Amino acid sequence: MARRICILLLTTALLGGCASWRTPEPEPAPEDPGRIIEPAVQRRDIVQPKIDTENFEVGAFGGIMSLEDFGANPVYGLRGAYHISEDLFIEGMVGRTEAGLSSIEELANVRVTQNRDYTYYNINFGYNFLPGEIFLGRGRAMPSTLYVIGGVGGTRFAGDDFFTINLGLGLRILATDWLGIHFDVRDHRFATDLLGKRKAVNNLEGHLGFTVFF
Amino acid sequence: MRRSTSAARVLLAGMLLLPALHSLPAQAQAPTEAPGRYPRVAIAEPYIELHTGPGRGYPVFHVAERGTSIDIIRRRTDWFKVRTEDRREGWVHRSQMLLTLQPDGGITELHDGTREEFTNHRWEMGVMAGDVDGARVVSTYGAFAFNESLSVELGASHILGRFSNSYMLTGALTHTFVPEWRLSPFFTLGTGVIRIEPKGSLVQPEDRTDQVGFAGVGVRAYLTRRFMLRLEYKSNLVFTSRNKNEEIDQWQGGFAFFF
Numbered sequence: 001m002a003r004r005i006c007i008l009l010l011t012t013a014l015l016g017g018c019a020s021w022r023t024p025e026p027e028p029a030p031e032d033p034g035r036i037i038e039p040a041v042q043r044r045d046i047v048q049p050k051i052d053t054e055n056f057e058v059g060a061f062g063g064i065m066s067l068e069d070f071g072a073n074p075v076y077g078l079r080g081a082y083h084i085s086e087d088l089f090i091e092g093m094v095g096r097t098e099a100g101l102s103s104i105e106e107l108a109n110v111r112v113t114q115n116r117d118y119t120y121y122n123i124n125f126g127y128n129f130l131p132g133e134i135f136l137g138r139g140r141a142m143p144s145t146l147y148v149i150g151g152v153g154g155t156r157f158a159g160d161d162f163f164t165i166n167l168g169l170g171l172r173i174l175a176t177d178w179l180g181i182h183f184d185v186r187d188h189r190f191a192t193d194l195l196g197k198r199k200a201v202n203n204l205e206g207h208l209g210f211t212v213f214f
Numbered sequence: 215m216r217r218s219t220s221a222a223r224v225l226l227a228g229m230l231l232l233p234a235l236h237s238l239p240a241q242a243q244a245p246t247e248a249p250g251r252y253p254r255v256a257i258a259e260p261y262i263e264l265h266t267g268p269g270r271g272y273p274v275f276h277v278a279e280r281g282t283s284i285d286i287i288r289r290r291t292d293w294f295k296v297r298t299e300d301r302r303e304g305w306v307h308r309s310q311m312l313l314t315l316q317p318d319g320g321i322t323e324l325h326d327g328t329r330e331e332f333t334n335h336r337w338e339m340g341v342m343a344g345d346v347d348g349a350r351v352v353s354t355y356g357a358f359a360f361n362e363s364l365s366v367e368l369g370a371s372h373i374l375g376r377f378s379n380s381y382m383l384t385g386a387l388t389h390t391f392v393p394e395w396r397l398s399p400f401f402t403l404g405t406g407v408i409r410i411e412p413k414g415s416l417v418q419p420e421d422r423t424d425q426v427g428f429a430g431v432g433v434r435a436y437l438t439r440r441f442m443l444r445l446e447y448k449s450n451l452v453f454t455s456r457n458k459n460e461e462i463d464q465w466q467g468g469f470a471f472f473f
Contacts, residue, residue, distance in 0.1 A: 152352055177295065
């Protein structure tokens, strides 16, 4: 094993040499001293203005999550997003809830697991559609948009990890330029054999969240 | 339950604190502030349009004319919140901002990532998902480039299978063959550790941590601005303590950005 690692390391070290393996650029033609052209235009240095760019969004959320077979319980978590364009964003979430008792556990007074914690993370792409404004009375309008998200992640439940697919629909209202209010409905779908037969479960979540743009 | 209540309190406190912290600079944006707080540009086109919100569908409610100047308050994706000389605030699209002039007369330049920067970038971060011998994998990575061709990468993968779950932490050297191409192939070589947790129903349920070495090939495709797609295949060799080493094929693709 040590020898293998040695070979790997050696190859890795040698790889650095490959960086210089490029086709050589053709040499520039020697300059003719008699034909120097003085540019008539003065060169101007371009200064990039320091603009406060706010494409990141972080925040927290809380709501209700319904676990298939295990009842509905409060859920809370953190969310971060990066807005790629007016239409697209990429989003990461972590959340936590607790599993209640399934019918079989209640009736037979058994426990399929002692560990009732349910935690998840996911990485999603989001697409803003149906942008618009929400009006509060005559004098105030807040930009809003509906969005759909889809992505993948992991769920830890009953001491086991599950590959999870997420789909969701949300509404984002900008209360101010930097404060977002989110209403979200999400489905977390994965396959499990926790209650005997292997099946796909859909765990539905609804939450309210606040995010800050920076 | 008690633990979850206290955690909920911390979250709630965080939710309340965050906006409070952020409102400090917001209060300082009152109209009485000193001039020069925001970058100022002059309008060189006949006019630019101010929208009510940061999006193409929001109505134009005002135009700022040539010869006047505007202050840039903030930017969100391709939209700039500006304030005109008569103190109206609205959102202007990037394409119109590029036609404005700096105080010294130079053209406003916005460095939003170009093909050239794609070739020369220093830092890169991304997320990927894919398949590892029939199991699903979710990965994230960060990379630092020494030059156009050679970069060092750190990665973490969560492999979610039917019979076991694994976590993998890796370090790698990556060589990009022709960095100036839009579709740019690379070769990677690295090592790391993998922690395999077999699922409870199996005969041999103890967790184990092994060293892993890998070689791989892939391609980066420049999309736009600072974004790229990345697709890769890695052949992993897990150095087990048993007689036979394990070979694992890993396919994954995803999205990355550079800066």
